[in-house]
Amino acid sequence: MREHWANCITNFDDDVAGFIADYFANTERRVLLVAAAGFDPRSRRVSKMLADALGDRLSAYYIREDRPGATDELMKRADENEAALKLIVPNSKVFTLPVFADDGAPVGGARLVTKMAANPIGEGITDVILDLSALSIGIGFPAAKLLLEDCEATDGMAFHLMIVSNPELDDRITSVPSNRISPVKGYAPDVGLSSLEVAQIWIPQLARGRASTLTQIDAASERWYKVCPVLPFPARNPRRADDLLTEYQNELVNEWEIDPRDIVYASEKNPLDCFRTLSTLKERFDRTMEKTYQPQMVLSPVGSKVLAAGAMMAAIEHGMSVQYVETESYEFADAAPVAGDPPDMLVHMVLSGPLYEGYAAGIQPE
Numbered sequence: 001m002r003e004h005w006a007n008c009i010t011n012f013d014d015d016v017a018g019f020i021a022d023y024f025a026n027t028e029r030r031v032l033l034v035a036a037a038g039f040d041p042r043s044r045r046v047s048k049m050l051a052d053a054l055g056d057r058l059s060a061y062y063i064r065e066d067r068p069g070a071t072d073e074l075m076k077r078a079d080e081n082e083a084a085l086k087l088i089v090p091n092s093k094v095f096t097l098p099v100f101a102d103d104g105a106p107v108g109g110a111r112l113v114t115k116m117a118a119n120p121i122g123e124g125i126t127d128v129i130l131d132l133s134a135l136s137i138g139i140g141f142p143a144a145k146l147l148l149e150d151c152e153a154t155d156g157m158a159f160h161l162m163i164v165s166n167p168e169l170d171d172r173i174t175s176v177p178s179n180r181i182s183p184v185k186g187y188a189p190d191v192g193l194s195s196l197e198v199a200q201i202w203i204p205q206l207a208r209g210r211a212s213t214l215t216q217i218d219a220a221s222e223r224w225y226k227v228c229p230v231l232p233f234p235a236r237n238p239r240r241a242d243d244l245l246t247e248y249q250n251e252l253v254n255e256w257e258i259d260p261r262d263i264v265y266a267s268e269k270n271p272l273d274c275f276r277t278l279s280t281l282k283e284r285f286d287r288t289m290e291k292t293y294q295p296q297m298v299l300s301p302v303g304s305k306v307l308a309a310g311a312m313m314a315a316i317e318h319g320m321s322v323q324y325v326e327t328e329s330y331e332f333a334d335a336a337p338v339a340g341d342p343p344d345m346l347v348h349m350v351l352s353g354p355l356y357e358g359y360a361a362g363i364q365p366e
Contacts, residue, residue, distance in 0.1 A: 002317055002352070006279070009350040010272060016162070016346040017049060024053045024127075031127045034143055037062035037085055037094055039077040039332060040134035040173075042164040042344065047088045050129065060085070060092035061119065065108060065139060067099050069176060069329025077332075093119065099138065099326060106178065106326035109142040109185025116146055126157060127353070132305050133164040138326050140305075141312050142185040148316070151352050158353025165306045165345045167236060167268060170207070175327040177213045181220040187315050187322035199225035199293035201285060203264065203278065205311065206231055206244045207303025211251060213325045217300050218255065221323070225293070227256045228281065230311075232268035232304060236342060240268070266307055269345060274310025275317075282318050298323050306347055313351075 011019045024031070031054055036043055050058050062085055064078065082094055095115050099108035121128060128147050132140045144161070151159035202224045204214045218224075229252065233241040245252070252258045264281065267273035278297070285295040297320045301308035315322050350356075 004356045005313060005317060005351070006272070006276060008272065009355060010270070011346075011348040012269065013346050016348045019348060020049055020053045024050075024057075027057070029054075029126045030057045030124050031059070031129060032121055032125045033058060033060040033089065033129045033131060034147065035060065035062055035085075035131035036134035036139075037064045037078065037082040038134050039074040039081065039330070041077075042133045042166065042169075043081045044084055044088065045164050045344070046129075046131040046133065046162050047085055051088050056091065058089055058091070059122065059125075060089040061116075062092055062094045063112070063135065063139060063143075064094055064096045065099050065136060066096050067327065067329055071329070071331070074330060074332060095119075097139065099136075100178070100328075104178065104180060106138060106180055106182055108136070108138045108326070112139055112142050113146060113185065116143070121147075121150055121154075121157075127160060128157065129160040129162055131162045131164075132309060133162070136327065137301060137308060137322070137324055138184055140308075141187060141315075141322060144312055145186045145316055148351060156354055158355065159351045161271075161309060161347075161349045161351060163271075163305050163309060163347040165269075165304060165347060166341075166343075167232070167240070167304055168341045169344075170304065171209075172332065174209050174331045175213075176329045176331070177216065177325045178328045179216070181217050181323060181325055184322040184324050187320070189319040189321060194294045196292065196294040199289060199295050201225055201281075201295060201297045202227045202300065203281075203297060203311075204229050204300040205303050205307055206248055208244065208247065210302040211248060213302055214300060215251065215255070216325050217323050218251075221298075224256075224298075225295075226262060227258055228262045228264050229256070229258065230264045230266055230274070230307060232307060233265040235268040236345075241265070266310060268304055268306060269347070271306050271310035271313065271347065271349065274307050275313040278311060278314035278320075279318065282314070282320070296321065300324065306345075309347075309349075 231241040301311040
């Protein structure tokens with residue numbers, strides 16, 4: 001059990017730059033960054049921050065997700081980001097991963113595992129950083145689990161997560177889902193043998209424009225024991241949760257038949273809030289269903305990467321399933337900032353490493 005995850009080292013916004021400047025001032029620290037090289041305008045920010053602090057002590061693996069429906073405009077933006085990232089981090093490699101097989105099956109996660117096995121973490125690396133900002137769930141989640149396991153198995157190696165989040169920008173990116181529902185690579189735990197009936201609790205993350213995706217997941221599954229949708233609250237836009245309740249009114253009332261008491265609220269800014277909330281929810285279901293049902297929580301994070309990161313931590317820690325519909329293509333007509341939009345939010349987390357060596361003895365990090 002990773003007990004420190006309930007209160008792990010987390011930095012936000014301006015404090016992220018302060019942590020980077022202080023922590024990586026030690027010239028013995030050498031960093032491998034794993035990030036996206038796609039069309040998203042947030043792709044470069046973490047690389048630039050780290051490169052400014054680390055110089056030639058920074059290396060990177062950039063992942064370019066190849067989707068069949070990509071438009072020429074998005075391909076052009078991805079090409080520009082890839083070229084810029086190579087200049088920012090000269091010691092870098094770009095891996096192009098076809099997300100779908102020839103028959104349309106989503107295989108991006110499996111191909112990532114194969115690619116990482118052929119390109120292991122190099123000698124002398126002290127810190128691995130995964131930038132989830134522009135990675136899809138189908139790629140980012142398997143990468144996080146794989147890198148976490150490698151870091152936990154290596155003495156002295158730390159694993160960090162970083163996210164550049166902008167919910168207003170996310171709302172302007174629309175996606176065309178495939179027609180295949182599948183578990184994310186590495187997130188389909190075996191429920192094991194039990195004499196009890198399995199009770200599946202579905203926890204979909206509500207996000208603007210993702211109703212069709214969640215409807216697909218719901219339609220492909222047997223009837224849920226309970227549905228507990230996740231809403232972003234508190235949120236930067238105080239009305240965001242209300243707007244989502246309005247958008248999903250038909251699904252919540254007519255299709256999923258939600259009891260308002262089953263709605264889950266988690267902070268749009270802090271992944272730990274989502275992690276703690278889902279962990280508490282699991283404990284309650286385990287306790288109330290003991291000797292009656294075998295509860296299995298099924299997560300479907302489709303919106304904010306901050307909420308998704310908290311869900312990912314809960315899935316890893318508690319063996320939860322993650323059901324997902326891979327995206328065939330994105331539409332992003334306006335990449336320019338819109339007047340009045342608030343700035344990006346930065347999140348940094350240390351998930352494992354020497355900073356937690358005293359935790360088991362009751363000495364918590366400052």
